[in-house]
Amino acid sequence: MTTLVEIGQQAQAAATELALLKTTDKNAALQTMATELIAEEAAILAANELDLTVAETNGVRPAMLDRLKLDHERLVGMANGLQQVMQLPDPIGQAISGWQTENGLQIENVRVPLGVIGMIYEARPNVTVDAAGLTLKSGNAVILRGGKEAIKTNLALAGALQTGLRKAGLTANAVQLIADTSHETAQQLMQLTDYVDVLIPRGSSKFINFVVHNATVPVIETGAGNCHIYVDQNADLSMAREIIINAKTQRPSVCNAMEKLVVHEKVAAEFLPMIATALAPYHVELRGDAAACAILPEIVPATAEDWGTEYDDYIMAIKVVPDLNAAITHINRYNTHHSEAIITKDYAASQEFQRRINAAVVYTNASTRFTDGFEFGFGAEIGISTQKLHARGPMGLTALTSNQYHVYGNGQIRQ
Amino acid sequence: MTTLVEIGQQAQAAATELALLKTTDKNAALQTMATELIAEEAAILAANELDLTVAETNGVRPAMLDRLKLDHERLVGMANGLQQVMQLPDPIGQAISGWQTENGLQIENVRVPLGVIGMIYEARPNVTVDAAGLTLKSGNAVILRGGKEAIKTNLALAGALQTGLRKAGLTANAVQLIADTSHETAQQLMQLTDYVDVLIPRGSSKFINFVVHNATVPVIETGAGNCHIYVDQNADLSMAREIIINAKTQRPSVCNAMEKLVVHEKVAAEFLPMIATALAPYHVELRGDAAACAILPEIVPATAEDWGTEYDDYIMAIKVVPDLNAAITHINRYNTHHSEAIITKDYAASQEFQRRINAAVVYTNASTRFTDGFEFGFGAEIGISTQKLHARGPMGLTALTSNQYHVYGNGQIRQ
Numbered sequence: 001m002t003t004l005v006e007i008g009q010q011a012q013a014a015a016t017e018l019a020l021l022k023t024t025d026k027n028a029a030l031q032t033m034a035t036e037l038i039a040e041e042a043a044i045l046a047a048n049e050l051d052l053t054v055a056e057t058n059g060v061r062p063a064m065l066d067r068l069k070l071d072h073e074r075l076v077g078m079a080n081g082l083q084q085v086m087q088l089p090d091p092i093g094q095a096i097s098g099w100q101t102e103n104g105l106q107i108e109n110v111r112v113p114l115g116v117i118g119m120i121y122e123a124r125p126n127v128t129v130d131a132a133g134l135t136l137k138s139g140n141a142v143i144l145r146g147g148k149e150a151i152k153t154n155l156a157l158a159g160a161l162q163t164g165l166r167k168a169g170l171t172a173n174a175v176q177l178i179a180d181t182s183h184e185t186a187q188q189l190m191q192l193t194d195y196v197d198v199l200i201p202r203g204s205s206k207f208i209n210f211v212v213h214n215a216t217v218p219v220i221e222t223g224a225g226n227c228h229i230y231v232d233q234n235a236d237l238s239m240a241r242e243i244i245i246n247a248k249t250q251r252p253s254v255c256n257a258m259e260k261l262v263v264h265e266k267v268a269a270e271f272l273p274m275i276a277t278a279l280a281p282y283h284v285e286l287r288g289d290a291a292a293c294a295i296l297p298e299i300v301p302a303t304a305e306d307w308g309t310e311y312d313d314y315i316m317a318i319k320v321v322p323d324l325n326a327a328i329t330h331i332n333r334y335n336t337h338h339s340e341a342i343i344t345k346d347y348a349a350s351q352e353f354q355r356r357i358n359a360a361v362v363y364t365n366a367s368t369r370f371t372d373g374f375e376f377g378f379g380a381e382i383g384i385s386t387q388k389l390h391a392r393g394p395m396g397l398t399a400l401t402s403n404q405y406h407v408y409g410n411g412q413i414r415q
Numbered sequence: 416m417t418t419l420v421e422i423g424q425q426a427q428a429a430a431t432e433l434a435l436l437k438t439t440d441k442n443a444a445l446q447t448m449a450t451e452l453i454a455e456e457a458a459i460l461a462a463n464e465l466d467l468t469v470a471e472t473n474g475v476r477p478a479m480l481d482r483l484k485l486d487h488e489r490l491v492g493m494a495n496g497l498q499q500v501m502q503l504p505d506p507i508g509q510a511i512s513g514w515q516t517e518n519g520l521q522i523e524n525v526r527v528p529l530g531v532i533g534m535i536y537e538a539r540p541n542v543t544v545d546a547a548g549l550t551l552k553s554g555n556a557v558i559l560r561g562g563k564e565a566i567k568t569n570l571a572l573a574g575a576l577q578t579g580l581r582k583a584g585l586t587a588n589a590v591q592l593i594a595d596t597s598h599e600t601a602q603q604l605m606q607l608t609d610y611v612d613v614l615i616p617r618g619s620s621k622f623i624n625f626v627v628h629n630a631t632v633p634v635i636e637t638g639a640g641n642c643h644i645y646v647d648q649n650a651d652l653s654m655a656r657e658i659i660i661n662a663k664t665q666r667p668s669v670c671n672a673m674e675k676l677v678v679h680e681k682v683a684a685e686f687l688p689m690i691a692t693a694l695a696p697y698h699v700e701l702r703g704d705a706a707a708c709a710i711l712p713e714i715v716p717a718t719a720e721d722w723g724t725e726y727d728d729y730i731m732a733i734k735v736v737p738d739l740n741a742a743i744t745h746i747n748r749y750n751t752h753h754s755e756a757i758i759t760k761d762y763a764a765s766q767e768f769q770r771r772i773n774a775a776v777v778y779t780n781a782s783t784r785f786t787d788g789f790e791f792g793f794g795a796e797i798g799i800s801t802q803k804l805h806a807r808g809p810m811g812l813t814a815l816t817s818n819q820y821h822v823y824g825n826g827q828i829r830q
Contacts, residue, residue, distance in 0.1 A: 016747075020770060101792060105781055114803050115773075193627065197803050212608065213631050218804045239826040246828035332431075354821050355435060358530075366520055366824025375829065376820075377516060388529050388612050388817035389633045390805040402803035405791075406769050409781025411654040413661035414790070 004188045007143055007176050008195025011116040014173035015141040019113045023090040025170070026137055030086045033136075033164030034079040037129065040160040041075055047156035048125070055149050063253065067124050068150055078129040078157075081380075085133040088379045091397045092139045106408040111401045113139035115197040118189050120211060122147040122203035128157045131200075132175040134382050136165075138400035141174050143196065145189050147203075148181035155179060190215035197402075198390075200383055205310055205336065220390060220399075222383035225255030225338035226310045227368045230327045230353065232344035233264040237271050239365060240343040241278050247341070247367045249282040253312045255384060256339050256371040260307070261318045262327045265291065268320045272296050284314045291320035307334040324349050328356045335359055337386045339368040360386055360393035419603045422558055422591050423610025426531040429588035430556040434528045438505040440585070441552055445501045448551075448579030449494040452544065455575040456490055462571035463540070470564050478668060482539045483565055493544040493572075496795075500548040503794045506812045507554045521823040526816045528554035530612040533604050535626060537562040537618035543572045546615075547590040549797050551580075553815035556589050558611065560604050562618075563596035570594060605630035612817075613805075615798055620725055620751065635805060635814075637798035640670030640753035641725045642783045645742045645768065647759035648679040652686050654780060655758040656693050662756070662782045664697040668727045670799060671754050671786040675722070676733045677742045680706065683735045687711050699729045706735035722749040739764050743771045750774060752801045754783040775801055775808035 002010075018026075037044070048070040055065055091111050098108040117140050121127045128144055135142040146154040158177035165172050178185050190199060190211060198218050201211040205224030212219050229247060231240045247258035263271055272295045276286060286292075287302040299318075306317045307330075321327045331340055341363035342353040350364040361371045371394060373381025378396030385391045391399035417425075433441075452459070463485040470480055506526050513523040532555050536542045543559055550557040561569040573592035580587050593600050605614060605626060613633050616626040620639030627634050644662060646655045662673035678686055687710045691701060701707075702717040714733075721732045722745075736742045746755055756778035757768040765779040776786045786809060788796025793811030800806045806814035 016771070016773075099792065101785075101790070105785060107791065109808075112803075216628050218633060218802065220804075236826070242826065243828055250829055350823075356431070358431075359819070361820040361822060363822045363824060366822055366827040367829050369829035370516075370520060370822065370827070371820075375516070376522065377514065387633065389635075392818050393524075393820045403807050404774070405776040405786075405808045407776060407778045407781055407785065408765075409778060411651075411657065412781040412785070413658055414665055414782050414784035 004178070004185060004192060005195070007178065008116070008192050010173040011141040011143050011176060012195050014171045015113065015115045017171055018136070018139045018141055018174055019092070021139060021170075025168070026090065026139070027086040029136060029165055029168035029170050030082045030133060032168040033132070033161045034082040036160040036164035036167070037075060037079045037082070037157070040156065040163075041072065044075060044153065044156040044160065045070060045072075047152040051150055051152045060149065064123055064149070068153070070125060070153060074126070078126055081130060082133045085137050085380055088137060088397055090137065091401050096403055103412050104410070105412055108406045108408075109403050110406060111398070112404045114400055114402050116141045116143065116195055117400065118143045118145065118192070118196045118199040118217060120145045120186055120189065120199060120201045120203075122207060123149045124202075125150045125153045125157060127202055128154050128177065129161065130380075131382065132158075132161050134380055134397060135400060136174055138397045140400055142176070143189065144175070144177045145186055146177065146181070151179070151181050187214065190217055193217050202383055220383070220385050220395070221387040222385055222395075223255045223338075224310060224336040224386060225257065225384075226259050226308065226334060226336045227256060227339045228260040228262050228331045228335060229258050229341045229343065229368065230262040230331065231264060231267060231271055232324065232342055232346060232349050233266040234346040234349065235267065235343040236345055237267065237274060240271065241274055243341070243343060243365070243367050244275055245278055245282070247369055248279065248284060248316055249314070250369055252314055255310075256368050257312070258368055259309070259311055259316065260334075261316055262330060263318065263320055264324075264327070265320050265322055268292070269295055272318065279316070282314060284316050286316055286318060288318040289320060292318040310336065324352060328353060332356070332358050338384065339363065339371040341366065341368050360384065419593070419600060419607060420610070422593065423531070423607050425588040426556040426558050426591060427610050429586045430528065430530045432586055433551070433554045433556055433589055434507070436554060436585075440583070441505065441554070442501045444551060444580055444583035444585050445497045445548055447583040448547070448576045449497040451575040451579035451582070452490060452494045452497070452572070455571065455578070456487065459490060459568065459571040459575065460485060460487075462567040466565055466567045475564065479538055479564070483568070485540060485568060489541070493541055496545060497548045500552050500795055503552060503812055505552065506816050511818055518827050519825070520827055523821045523823075524818050525821060526813070527819045529815055529817050531556045531558065531610055532815065533558045533560065533607070533611045533614040533632060535560045535601055535604065535614060535616045537622060538564045539617075540565045540568045540572060542617055543569050543592065544576065545795070546797065547573075547576050549795055549812060550815060551589055553812045555815055557591070558604065559590070559592045560601055561592065561596070566594070566596050602629065605632055608632050617798055635798070635800050635810070636802040637800055638670045638753075639725060639751040639801060640672070641674050641723065641749060641751045642671060642754045643675040643677050643746045643750060644673050644756045644758065644783065645677040645746065646679060646682060646686055647739065647757055647761060647764050648681040649761040649764065650682065650758040651760055652682065652689060655686065656689055658756070658758060658780070658782045659690055660693055660697070662784055663694065663699060663731055664729070665784055667729055670725075671783050672727070673783055674724070674726055674731065675749075676731055677745060678733065678735055679739075679742070680735050680737055683707070684710055687733065694731070697729060699731050701731055701733060703733040704735060707733040725751065739767060743768060747771070747773050753799065754778065754786040756781065756783050775799065
């Protein structure tokens with residue numbers, strides 16, 4: 001079996017080739033990879049069937065099974081995703097800036113690939129294909145370490161992608177999947193500083209937190225979303241209701257879904273019954289602080305743990321606050337720095353909220369559900385960064401790049 | 416004594432204030448900090464004298480003593496440095512990009528501070544003042560952890576800076592120095608993920624490596640520089656000689672100084688005696704591979720360890736290569752991703768070197784000594800990043816910033 005160090009060395013060697021590829025060569029490979037996914041549909045779906053059987057036997061919960069399951073339509077969706085990446089502008093070689101110094105040196109700051117990207121993720125096999133496409137287009141090699149639930153599916157997918165790479169004349173080491181899903185290989189990948197330039201974990205906040213605390217390879221934190229919507233005393237309450245219905249119920253399992261309602265005490269008595277009625281058809285369980293429970297006696301009292309919890313489910317906790325400052329303080333204390341919104345007609349309240357909230361994306365009068373690479377117009381997304389270093393918010397292709405200074409002289413020496 | 420968690424909490428609270436400051440307020444504080452450094456000169460120099468006495472007693476080597484030593488001129492230099500930072504454009508609030516989505520959301524991507532920056536450094540007390548000025552101007556709070564050799568000096572400097580902050584009406588917690596220089600506080604700071612957004616280590620490559628492998632807070636690697644100059648077969652050999660004299664001898668102890676000469680075998684017999692003669696007056700010790708030693712029998716044979724070593728001294732190792740590809744392979748294997756140069760008259764060789772070398776800054780026909788924030792025109796520098804994530808190369812004020820998306824809507828919900 002190939003050791004992790006060997007995988008790292010192969011990835012690094014592949015990265016030096018990929019960095020020099022022309023856009024047309026990368027796009028040709030994306031096309032053969034897409035074609036190969038469809039060509040190997042039978043084998044991929046059979047492998048997926050085996051994973052599903054094991055998962056069912058192990059009592060994996062239905063939501064997880066649904067994420068794991070592939071069918072013809074989903075596979076076509078993955079292949080289409082690769083073709084969409086072909087349409088995106090190639091970030092490599094873009095000039096970020098350039099100038100001439102007084103002594104005549106010409107300095108150019110140019111976008112280059114990061115090199116080798118490690119993806120560690122849980123059950124969703126679509127990450128295998130998405131990550132392969134985005135890393136290839138940005139000139140990077142990728143090492144994939146998916147979860148054990150999806151291992152047969154991931155091996156089949158990665159096999160098809162590697163065949164596609166070979167048919168396009170590229171090295172198959174551009175996309176490598178770690179076949180051994182033991183805890184040890186994940187740990188080793190997190191420590192592979194000699195070969196891996198950045199690690200992008202995808203999964204639950206607990207999982208991402210584990211990676212952050214165990215990796216020596218630089219990590220981009222993604223995804224955990226304990227998102228709040230604050231309904232100000234000067235909010236348009238009908239607008240607030242529509243936005244909350246959308247943010248809470250349109251797709252509650254995703255990271256940009258709303259988890260917490262913070263409401264100004266002056267409008268709580270009017271708004272809370274409104275929103276409880278509006279959410280009732282969606283069977284959203286409401287939990288509240290003492291003030292919220294006083295207004296809605298039928299709801300569950302929230303515990304201290306609730307405020308920091310990302311439910312990813314039809315549950316919403318409600319906090320009543322005396323003013324904007326208390327709302328901001330509460331949100332900055334408990335949020336995961338993902339997406340937060342204020343609903344208000346008040347200009348000053350909007351500005352203060354926008355400036356003081358510590359999150360990747362801050363909204364006035366819109367649903368938190370828009371925090372997404374496609375919605376932002378990036379055409380694709382490798383994840384949503386909730387940290388401040390390197391990239392923050394939805395990450396498109398440029399988040400997978402670094403920069404390099406090229407300096408052209410004619411004999412300059414430093415005085 | 417204040418615990419490290421308390422320092423972290425104070426820094427985080429300070430950071431939320433600093434993020435909202437106007438440029439004029441930050442500049443006013445930089446001025447009072449500069450004034451206070453000069454006002455407290457007697458106390459600062461007395462503290463420095465105590466550090467020097469201890470260092471001398473402990474047998475610290477002269478080069479280190481020189482870095483540690485302050486005098487009137489150096490203190491004025493530090494104060495002037497703060498005033499220079501006043502002149503730099505404030506990066507906070509700069510719009511990086513902005514657009515409107517099809518459904519009418521206005522998205523603005525704006526530069527914001529990173530938050531809390533941890534600086535871990537060795538003997539040089541000027542880092543205390545430089546880091547305080549740059550982090551304040553970029554709206555960040557800083558936690559400083561200097562080396563034990565400079566602790567009395569650093570305490571005196573930080574005390575003056577805090578007095579300056581207070582006199583300008585700002586929180587003194589914007590700049591905090593950890594008084595306890597034990598190993599434990601450094602370790603704790605590296606793990607303070609709840610409060611510190613990024614760690615910037617400054618010092619030897621061994622020290623920086625230690626931080627990278629022990630920190631869970633994200634690190635920006637700086638400074639290690641095993642820099643090469645490759646003299647191509649089509650080089651202007653006189654130009655090569657002048658550039659190498661400059662890169663090797665102008666200031667050999669710094670990270671952008673040249674450490675290794677790589678030379679094409681076709682010009683080695685002519686060039687190596689030329690460069691040996693040119694470097695002789697500077698007493699540069701030459702070490703060489705077998706081919707170099709055959710041409711210059713008087714020099715020391717290089718060991719395997721030499722190729723990866725940053726001497727920071729009047730030592731240079733020489734490698735003779737058969738072609739450009741061998742030069743690039745050798746450099747990419749042993750370099751620290753800092754600065755590398757090719758000397759050539761050949762267009763294709765320059766282009767290939769520029770594109771294939773894995774380093775922050777790649778030069779054609781110029782000295783590696785230009786890798787520097789001031790030389791690049793950034794007006795200041797917090798360090799030189801040798802990693803690919805977040806920032807690469809000389810880091811000015813914008814390297815101390817993150818971004819935040821502000822999204823303005825009027826009731827948009829996701830379909």
